[in-house]
Amino acid sequence: MQANTITLAVDLLNSGSTTNEVFTRHEEQINRSTYRGPDHSVAVPNTLQFYRTLPKRSGDYLGSAKVSIKLTQARTVLSASGLDIQAPDIAEVSFSIPVGVTAAQMKAVRQRLIAALDSDTVMDNLMGYQEI
Secondary structure, eight states: OOSSEOOOOOTTTTSSOOEEEEEEEEEEETEEEEEEEOOOOSSEEEEEEEEEOOOOTTTTTTOEEEEEEEEEEEEEETTTTTOOEEHHHHHHHEEEEEEOOOOOHHHHHHHHHHHHOOOOOHHEEEHHHOOO
């Protein structure tokens, strides 16, 4: 189980300077935790969720543990009619790791993923970056 409060040191501008964002546990279910972040409200959600699926053996294969992390935050964007509307931005990352992978191997996977997400060149090309 995760802690009741999770503090993320977020480098919003990818400049080496971080800001702490505090998420507080809101709901706990079997294999799922939901946290509410700064300025969360029903109308403007800001949530952090954790999911997991335990490995299932299949013959000789011991199975894979599956975990994911999902961030949802409402944003104000311009609608087609020129009015402001609320729409969520959602980011999710998931892992499927075979039983037997070492902690060092898992850390290497996470670090490669962080490097890809942190690369403006990779992400701008992937997202077709555009600003209105």
